[in-house]
Amino acid sequence: MKRQTMTLLASLVLAPALANAADSATADFTPAQQEAIGKIAADYMLQHPEILVQVSQKLQAKQADQQQQETLSAVLANSKALIEDPATPSYGPKDAKVAFVEFFDYQCLYCSHMAPLVEQTVKANPNVRFVFKEWPIFGDRWKASITAAETGMAIWKEKGAQAYFDYHNSIYRTGHDEGKLTDADIAGAVKAAKATTPTDAQRKATHDAIAANDELARTLGFSGTPGFVVMPTSGATAENTTVLPGAVSAEELQAAIVKAQGGK
Numbered sequence: 296m297k298r299q300t301m302t303l304l305a306s307l308v309l310a311p312a313l314a315n316a317a318d319s320a321t322a323d324f325t326p327a328q329q330e331a332i333g334k335i336a337a338d339y340m341l342q343h344p345e346i347l348v349q350v351s352q353k354l355q356a357k358q359a360d361q362q363q364q365e366t367l368s369a370v371l372a373n374s375k376a377l378i379e380d381p382a383t384p385s386y387g388p389k390d391a392k393v394a395f396v397e398f399f400d401y402q403c404l405y406c407s408h409m410a411p412l413v414e415q416t417v418k419a420n421p422n423v424r425f426v427f428k429e430w431p432i433f434g435d436r437w438k439a440s441i442t443a444a445e446t447g448m449a450i451w452k453e454k455g456a457q458a459y460f461d462y463h464n465s466i467y468r469t470g471h472d473e474g475k476l477t478d479a480d481i482a483g484a485v486k487a488a489k490a491t492t493p494t495d496a497q498r499k500a501t502h503d504a505i506a507a508n509d510e511l512a513r514t515l516g517f518s519g520t521p522g523f524v525v526m527p528t529s530g531a532t533a534e535n536t537t538v539l540p541g542a543v544s545a546e547e548l549q550a551a552i553v554k555a556q557g558g559k
Contacts, residue, residue: 365516366516366517366538366540367533367536367538368533369514369515369516370515370524370526370531370536370538371531371532371533373511373514373515374526374531376507377394377396377426377428377524378424378426378526380504380507382448382503382507383426383504383508384426384427384447384448384451384456385426385427385456386417386424386425386427386456386457386459386460387417387420387421387422387423387425387456388422388424389424391422391423391424391528392422392527392528392529392556393420393422393423393525393526393527393528393552393555393556394423394424394526394527394528394555395416395420395423395424395523395525395551395552396425396426396428396523396524396525396526397413397426397427397428397521397522397523398428398430398512398517398520399427399428399430399520399522400430400433400440400444401431401439401440401443401444401447401466401467402431402433402436402437402439402440402443402472402473402474403432403433403472403519403520404472404473405520405521405541405542406472406521407467407470407472408542409521409542410464410467410468411467412544412545413425414464415545416545416548416549416552417460419549420549420552424528427447427463428508428511428512429444429447429448429501429504429505429508430444430505430509430512430520431443431444431505432509432519432520436474437476439474439476439477439480439481440476442478442481442498443466443476443481443484444501444505445498445502446462446484446492446498447459447463447466448501448504448505449493449497449498449500450462450485450488450490450493452497452501453490453491453493453497454489458488458489458490461487461488461489462484462485462487462488462490465483465484465487465488466480466481466484469483469484515538516540517540518540519540519541521541521542522538522539523537523538523540523543523551524536524537524538524539525537525539525551525552525554525555527555527556531555535554535555535557536555537550537551537554537555539551
């Protein structure tokens with residue numbers, strides 16, 4: 296079924312291009328000859344649908360590479376917003392030479408799967424500054440997504456980096472994502488961070504920063520969470536900056552840090 300779907304998709308995507316190419320290639324033939332050539336080509340593609348699948352895959356790879364390059368250019372153009380925003384929670388040395396940025400939602404299944412790997416990466420790289428961009432994109436579906444983000448931002452402002460990091464990891468350790476996170480879970484994470492539950496006014500004060508994260512993520516071309524950017528805090532280039540849109544391995548996270556450090 297998947298193969299048939301891919302073949303149909305490839306046909307729909309490639310049909311206009313193939314038609315134009317066929318028109319150009321057969322322009323010097325008579326109508327009868329053009330009809331015969333078209334039938335031969337159509338029969339061949341029906342007998343060998345894997346060709347359309349291969350061409351479709353190549354086209355998709357090319358489009359993905361183009362999107363990656365556009366995102367990388369946008370990252371370099373918005374580096375200050377990524378790594379120097381005082382409203383954004385961060386953990387690690389302020390004078391770090393490498394910044395590791397994550398856009399995430401506490402209700403995102405893939406963010407939840409990545410959380411232990413990110414925590415592991417933090418512990419393995421004490422000289423890197425980790426920047427946490429709260430991006431509650433599931434807030435219209437699950438209210439806890441926004442509540443958890445607001446609470447984390449308020450804790451960052453009130454208690455600082457360690458309290459925020461403790462809260463952040465405690466939320467993910469509940470294992471409650473995809474709509475399962477509760478107010479009790481959030482309250483427990485606040486307690487684990489040795490903080491107090493934010494007031495309505497404190498939560499409201501986080502809205503501008505969360506909205507800015509949303510605008511920045513969309514400017515960069517991220518379409519979902521998680522999204523990672525690893526780059527030097529100064530002198531960032533296309534060669535030493537990595538963009539990872541989506542869940543990846545711990546090895547890929549570490550490789551991006553090494554790359555930003557100049558390969559050392």
